Amino acid sequence: MAAPKRGQILNAALGLFEAKGYGGTAVPEIAQAAGVAVGTIYRYFPTKEALVRALLADCQTRFEADVLAPVPPTATPRATFRLYWRRMAQFARSFPVAYRFLDLHDHAAYRDPSAAPQGEALTAALRDLVARGRREGAMKALDPTLVMALLRGALAGLARHASPDGVLPPARVEEMEDCLWNAVAARG
Amino acid sequence: MAAPKRGQILNAALGLFEAKGYGGTAVPEIAQAAGVAVGTIYRYFPTKEALVRALLADCQTRFEADVLAPVPPTATPRATFRLYWRRMAQFARSFPVAYRFLDLHDHAAYRDPSAAPQGEALTAALRDLVARGRREGAMKALDPTLVMALLRGALAGLARHASPDGVLPPARVEEMEDCLWNAVAARG
Amino acid sequence: MAAPKRGQILNAALGLFEAKGYGGTAVPEIAQAAGVAVGTIYRYFPTKEALVRALLADCQTRFEADVLAPVPPTATPRATFRLYWRRMAQFARSFPVAYRFLDLHDHAAYRDPSAAPQGEALTAALRDLVARGRREGAMKALDPTLVMALLRGALAGLARHASPDGVLPPARVEEMEDCLWNAVAARG
Amino acid sequence: MAAPKRGQILNAALGLFEAKGYGGTAVPEIAQAAGVAVGTIYRYFPTKEALVRALLADCQTRFEADVLAPVPPTATPRATFRLYWRRMAQFARSFPVAYRFLDLHDHAAYRDPSAAPQGEALTAALRDLVARGRREGAMKALDPTLVMALLRGALAGLARHASPDGVLPPARVEEMEDCLWNAVAARG
DNA sequence: GATGAATGAGGCTTCATTCAT
């Protein structure tokens, strides 16, 4: 199995970055939380910045992997839409720290400019969904980036503005899903 | 009129915080950008943190003031909804730096925990809107925080995921408004 | 008068670098010896390396200025040669720390590669001396760099190999001068 | 024969110390250059400092051994003097790295204070040479340490101030030898 | 004997804050 210390470090860093921000977290703090020596961190990451970047990439990858898991081929656009939304919400509920880290922090500051713009894959999936939904008369003709903005924005908004203690209330998640579908559905 | 240096300092700080983050901006840097001496900053703000907080409060206040400007009493719920959305988008387009700063930092570690949770006033306004919309059969019965989440989330999503160069495209803004109304409207 | 702290810092650094080497001297140590705070050093020198470089340049400049002070126009080549040598030795005796620092560090890895190769001016002066000495039949036709190597080398050798406690014994200095003139004089 | 790794380590260390200085060279770097693991170095040398010291001793020993190889008993003082000088220059040309390491680096910092002062044996040889040269009327009555200073200093001066690319030009070496003999010879 | 991952003291440097002018 891969070096376990690397994982410990990433884990500890995630928790601290989410709680106190990148600039507010000292490397020795991470080391202590991870149960390793300071120097050990530098065996795995050349730089504090490289560490956040790796973390960011990790979280994004996992988020996309979760959301874009295979969809039953028989699923209607309506069902597919709901699936995507629920998976996004599920991720946010299962890994609240990782989700908030992804959503809330000022990643621009340490984002690798050469990295692929985040959400590429999700946008592509939405493009397919919209195309098919439209062909079948179920959805409006919307730009996929707008749908993306709507979904991610609504989830983030929920997490920020409608979650006591940062926990997404399942009822709200379902209520929101209903609203969102109406937002993109072809008007009956 | 109030000391002009205070404004210069807040302005310079806003630009730098947005561009480089709070932790990435040094106080002397702010002083230079503001055209004042370092010590002067400490005449107006006891602490760097107090400076961000003041900035944050400023931006929030201005945002809410803009959005919650008087609404014609004759406006229908539909028109009021549109007005709110357009004003939010207008703020984001007029003061992109302030808007991004708000979006990225409103959750941040250095927020005053005792401060009133942001968006209080806007939530109240939405509560009224929903109540009236519902009475008139135009809107669904939704929790106002959910509507808040939807509006702010969608705007942030648009700014993040659908804005080349960070500029909100007016067409997208209108397209989104249409979607959002469908999200909250009573089904015909 | 110029910032006195700069001088204090250079002085303290000179003593420590000479005694313990560049790598063996910590910046806080320099600060303490100079009677200033660590941060103050960085107001005057952007880097520890910039500090050595400034020090090196300072010492070199002073050394050359001392040695190349005006020579009486009536001085014979013999007298001029003696004058140069005595001034070099005088510098080494008056500023032993600076002299040893120069001797040990002029080649060091942290020298500014773009800096003028040291000894430029002294070599030029020796070129003139040799030319005139030769015209007057007093000196051999030698390459000035060789004379330079001989003078500087002999002085350094004296300081290293023939100085109890690092103090140049005046008798040895004079004895050496006699030898050196024989080394370069035209054979009678 | 002795462990070959020891030699590899010393060799690698010599090259790196000469190029980057003692303080500028990391032990893992030496290990890599030597093709051994870090820990291995500590099998042969208890400490980084012990390593330099061993290196220094090695180089000095070899230098003295080369220079003080047997001299034909029939050799005149003139011939002996020339032999010593040529051997010194030969060493500097054959092992430029070792020579520069010996000459240029700030060994005082890590020199074993209890070690015999370097050059003991060479000084003794020069004492004999001077004594005999004087008896035979060929040389002046000079302190042997002065002769030592003159020879080593002149060679170092040549290497530093008259060697393009650090290579001693044979012509200069011979020219210098002539000068040096005049410096110490009894005046005819 | 050899290895190299792990350690943590300590080095260089930054930067929020103070205070004498």
Next chain:
DNA sequence: GATGAATGAAGCCTCATTCAT
């Protein structure tokens, strides 16, 4: 009120050394 030189705590990172394999 304004200034900016000075401060020193604290941050990031390096590297000599150890030790389990």
